[in-house]
Amino acid sequence: MEHSYVAHGTKDKHLQRLKRIEGQVRGLHRMVDEEQYCIDILTQVSAVTRALQSLSLALLDEHMEHCVVQAVGDEQQAKLKEASAAIARLVKS
16 A cells, blocks of 8 residues: 555645644744743644644545545455544544
8 A cells, every 4th residue: 555645646735734834833932932922822832733733634634535445355444443543643632
């Protein structure tokens, strides 16, 4: 089974999102270092959290659409369990 994002045309999109998130985290670091107002920092933490959740959901959708759908037999059951566990982790976070 191929695990490549290139086949799905989303690798660049995911990398772009991650670069944006990375910039947001660097901004958070700067805000804390400069001792900015706590509520402003918390607002930015919330934005980063939402961005990571959005990326997680996009990755999960791809997994469901490509990996699970293409799997057959026992492999399909394993992929469904894997996806369910990922969903549980997202819900707990």
